[in-house]
Amino acid sequence: MSDAGPVRIALLGAFRVVVGDREVPADGWPGRRAAELVALLALAEGRRLQREQVVEALWPHLAPEAGAANLRKAAHQARQVLGREDGVVLAGGRVALLPTAEVDLDRFLLLAGRAVRSGDARAAADAADACTGELLPDHRYEEWVQGPREQVRSRYVEVLRLAGRWARLVEVEPADEHAHQQLVREALRAGDRHGAIRRYGRLRTALQTELGVAPGRRSRALYEECVAGLGPAATAFVGRQVELARAGAALRGTGALAVRGPG
Structure with missing residues (x-):
């Protein structure tokens, strides 16, 4: 051979x-x-x-x-x-x-380890780019894959956080409250108040679904900042965050609100 x-x-x-x-x-x-x-x-x-x-x-x-x-x-x-x-x-x-x-996993773990030790955001971004997907997705239920899978996932979360890749991080860790907060702040800085409100809605849903808890004090303060120009904070409904904020603003002025359309 x-x-x-x-x-x-x-x-x-x-x-x-x-x-x-x-x-x-x-x-x-x-x-x-x-x-x-x-x-x-x-x-x-x-x-x-x-x-x-x-x-x-x-x-x-x-x-x-x-x-x-x-x-x-x-x-x-x-x-x-x-x-x-x-x-x-x-x-x-x-x-x-x-x-x-040559194994691609070795390169990712090497780059991720260096980035975490150095605390360098650019190195962390390079490491994140080297992780091109889930570890052996066609074998995700095999016992011998579980330990390495958790190692890869943990390292990937570390480098995403260090690189400030918040959008990708919340895809991997939906209940990461800090990452959601950063995305809300980014939307506010961009002048996208509606986007910030929707981001908060996703955070609240993720925390309730994953952990059974409500957003923390800092997240609630961010939401108050989001709706400050729209009126009082919306009620505890899930979803339709922008619409609820508008409804709150309308009710504050008139005391009544007509909602039309199919349920």
């Missing part, structure tokens, strides 16, 4: 393997477990695991002998796809992936 070229493995956004200048198609794997074996080893520290760890992760319901047989088969198939005899090596009770393989 000749060397087919450098191996690049993507775990973020989707599982992809590129050998040389050729991406392995989804149907290019002889078996699903061969692809999972490569992904599992790419996640592991040092690109290697104990044989028992691999069998337990990929074939937890099989007897040890049967699991070991499946491992040998999957390793053989993985070597065929990677085009290298050292693509996946079983030796000394360990299973090792090609050590020279």
Whole structure:
């Protein structure tokens, strides 16, 4: 088996393997477990695991002998796809992936670690850009993905916060009150009072849905600033924040309000 070229493995956004200048198609794997074996080893520290760890992760319901047989088969198939005899090596009770393989997750974690240690916002933005999606989204319910997934998510939240990417942060952490506050402030500075009110409405809904709590004092003060030019603060309805603020202003002046249209 000749060397087919450098191996690049993507775990973020989707599982992809590129050998040389050729991406392995989804149907290019002889078996699903061969692809999972490569992904599992790419996640592991040092690109290697104990044989028992691999069998337990990929074939937890099989007897040890049967699991070991499946491992040998999957390793053989993985070597065929990677085009290298050292693509996946079983030796000394360990299973090792090609050590020279490039993995996108490694780059993200390296950049994120540097950014967090330095506190540099530009470095944090670069790290955030290196995280191109969820870790192995097609395997999100596999037990062996859970720990690494939480590590990636935690680091991603850190660099988004450090970089001040508030809109993306609230997508990842809908109940992050500080991020919502920053977005409300940005809308107010831009003169977008309606947008600020809607942002507050999203914050209130997220906090109630995720945590069962109401916005804190600082958030409520921001809302008061949002509606200061529209009249008194709206009632505790969810949604339609701008309309409620307008209704409050109208009622303050006339004491009555007519609402027309379908319910």
